Amino acid sequence: MPGPSGRLPFAALILLIGINLRPSLASIGPLLDQIQRDTGLDDTSASLLTSLPVLLMGLCLLGTGRVQATLGRRGGVAAGLAALAFAGLARWLWPTVPALLASAVVGGVGIAVVQALMPAIIRERAGAQTAMLMGFYSTAIMGGAALASFAAPRLALAHGWAAGTGVWALPALVGLMVWWRAMGNLGQPASVRTASMVSRNSRSWLLLSFFGLGTGAYTLVLAWLPPYYTGLGWSAQNAGALLSALTIAEVAAGTGVALAVDRFPDRRPLMLLAAGTLFVGLLCLAFAPLALSWLAALLCGLGIGALFPLGLIVAMDHGTDAVEAGQIAGFVQGGGYVLAAFLPLIAGVLRQHLADLAPAWWLMAALCLVLALIAVRLRPGARITS
Template sequence: MSRFSERFLFSAAILVVGINLRPTMAAIGPMLDVIQRDTGLSDTGASLLTTLPVALMGICLLFTSRLKTLFGARNGIILGLALILIGNLLRWPWSSAALLLVTAILGGIGIAMVQALLPIVIRHRAGAAAAGLMGLYSTAIMAGAFLSGTFSPWIAQASDWQPALGIWAVPALLGCLIWWRVTDPRASVPEDRPHFPVSRAPRAWLLLAFFGLGTGAYTLVLAWLPPFYTGLGRSAETAGLMLGVVTLAEVLAGLVVSYWVSRSTDRRPAIFTAIGALFAGLLGLIFAPLALAWPSAVFAGLGIGALFPLSLIVAMDHGDNASAAGAIAGFVQGGGYLVAAALPLIAGLLREYLSDLTLAWGLMAGLCVVLWLIAIRLRPGQRITF
């Protein structure tokens, strides 16, 4: 196989694997009102369908090195995809609240394993070109959210919401098969372990906060934007389309970041632009949610879509080799997802007790200011040394 063909197939495998890392959560939002009606889930309980996977993603990601030692990078990714496959498949025949929460846990663990191990493989295989592939990877994640958030309500309309959730087992199966075929079982990633835990570096905590707050905007919108608009009288299909617009904007922003990232070592101009776009979208949701619905969705999507890959790329910029970058990315994502998991839960509580999500959008707008202050300190050339 030529070097070009090998690179192309590896990029295609990253794309297919990445697509599977959000449908477990993104497919739920547009159909949440119907799911709550059929299962009796409260708003707080419904928020756990997003909060639990995100929190478990964080917990598992904190043990990246142990996962790598226990399963190996290749087999660990396959096992993660298999858990996503099983979780989605179990949603097809059954419709109880308890089962939905169990499948959310299975999916969260599977997603976490993939997200812990895949950046290590990318950095090891791609070397200097890792930033571009990380952009492709994060764009694929957003593409999976776009496909599931947009098409699940239409599948549910043609059948029911259970098949609309279970159908996402199909791309998970495809991801397992392609990753198994493209990657070499004899290849291994070197064990160049850091001399002390990443958590001892103050800089790592700053990167964790930046990733967590930025990803919190994503989990908040993913979980509650469709129910916000169905509560304002929009249909589930329209609300799903709005989430689709958000995620399509995220994909476009991710592609732009993937194209631009290798042309500048200073990530801050792009980060400031992304935060500004997110802030504008949130202001639209707060002050004119119906009149500015579509522009708000686009701006929020552009901001979230750029922040996610940029926060990962900036974190990996702080490592001198593949294992160091993977350790940093694992710590940043692990703690960051625990931070991000809190926002959908807070929004669920606000909706349950105040019957309004406007305060949740206002909270996130305030956190954009915090993101801006952190971004000022993300100057190029800084490293976390072990």
Template sequence: MSSMQARLLFPVTMLLVGINLRPTIAAIGPLLDGIQHDTGLSDSGASLLTALPVALMGICLLGTGRLQQAIGRQRGVAAGLAFIGLACLARWVWPGVGTLLATAILGGVGIAMVQALMPAIIREQAGSRSAGLMGLYSTVIMGGAMVSAAASPWIGNLGGWPVALGIWALPVVAGLSVWLMLGPVSKTGNASDGLAIHKKARSWLLLAFFGFGTGGYTLMLAWLPPFYTQLGWPSTTAGAMLGVLTFAEVIAGIAVSLWINRFPDRRPALLLAIAALLTGLACLCMAPLALAWPAAILVGLGIGALFPLSLIIAMDHGTNAAEAGAIAGFVQGGGYLLAALLPLIAGLLRQALSDLTPAWLLMAGLCVVLAGMAWRFRPGDRISLSA
């Protein structure tokens, strides 16, 4: 395949890769009641099915530079997809508590490998269009969550929860096959010095911003459906609500990808996203039944814009593809470790109080913190890795 053909096909291939980065996590929530019933998992144990892969994503992403040097971007993405596919397949063939926890780790490592390497590839391929393409990539990731969250309870009703968790190996096979056929799309590149990144105060600000914002995403993936099944909703309706939330995320992500290149100052978009998330959380706290669907839409719009915007502002701070990839890897690495805490805290609160409202209140407080952080991201800010 010529380099021109590869460049033209890259956006399509990127979408086929990105859509596989959330079903291993997003399919769990709507099926959680059945999984707990069959396996005896407690609320705190069940929270690990989301917290573990998110934490592993963070740990692996902190080693982005070493991963890039060891196996290269192209092979790293392929290996990550293979791990995700194996995790899904194992859940289908060997259902059980041990398998669920082991595949949470394996899937988290696979997702981390792909997410660590794709930002640099996108920056290298897209150049000045990288913000828009990064927004589209992030939107497709959320689209994978939407489809799996909405479909998994229906598949579970037909074939059982092991089938509903394992069937997501099929799109992984498709994505991996196309990625391998595409051939080389990226130079190996030189990884930027990770030690230089962690010495910069701005790096930690970006990390915290990404972590708190993504914490809202992982919190909803893990506990929104169980919150509503506890209120009396059937699992299919609760799964549909998560599907509506993720559909709103996709709409917001598409809007970001289409419009963000026109606005060098990202702060108005960031503050609008945070306001939508905060309003949705207020609906969940004050009137969870009466305002359920508006809450899902508002939360989805807020999270859906925050996720790509957080990555875009991180990449904005790099002066070239290697630096942007290294910064994005550091920010995602520590950020996902922070994000993993929220579903775990929510599981502990639910186990102790039989209520998830305190978790929504905690996230609402973090929205106020996020707004203060967002105001500091001025246009033209950079992180100098050479100093």
């Protein structure tokens, strides 16, 4: 597996990029109550701080081919990291509702651009180790969320919520500088296929649905788990620590998938185990949120942490080369994030009108059964010809 330069292994570089792709989202949940008190946002509007960037991520990812043709791969990833840095600085310097919403838009686009381009780059550079490297890339994404959910409320306690949500501009700037220096030799692929070709295959829609529902569970807990527990009397720091524990479990599961996935040419046993684990964790949240809080976080984290990389890995399994695998991943992520964006929004509406988030956990538990049905249908060996 060739590195981008003699000094920086490729695996280390993708970990650095991945860790920057969730703090702008993960730092919001633990501080949402404070943000609402200071800005007057209601629950439905507050849900847009997570739903809006996820929706934009999806819409932008559906245009992977155009992104690559317009910005190039090196420039595209750099532009995405620059957008994340700008979004963080906007929150830090201008802690107002317009700045929060604008930063959600800019940050969502930045994440989308990076995630549109990285799978094909990994496939091209990693070769036979693609599944393992995709697992570590996904794990790095979840690791960034764990760091942000733990650190944001503690930074906010000392410096205010603007610093807790905006300080993540700094690692994005570091990632931008390292990426630009390390990937000077990154060229363009020979051809770019359009997402419309991929969308004509019904199997693409199964892959999209699996990724979207699994990611929907991720965005749901990212946005609403801390407010759920602050509503039950926990402090913002303890609620953030619970979300951090959940995301650490995600990292552990993602690492396990990365190390074990090549031993399972048929990915379905892993997919079913992940969906089942998440299902049990959601039942714990709905039935006994206080008594089983840490068990619920562990189980939900393990389930989500395995579903996220598996959704990407199984999608890329269907490509015959790096370009096709990247295009399939772009389509699956794009439509999947559009689908995932609605779950935090639905939860916000439920909280505003029912003053209770338990129905959201029940809804996600029911969707876990749908995930299992989809997984059963994803037998190995198929290809999507584009």
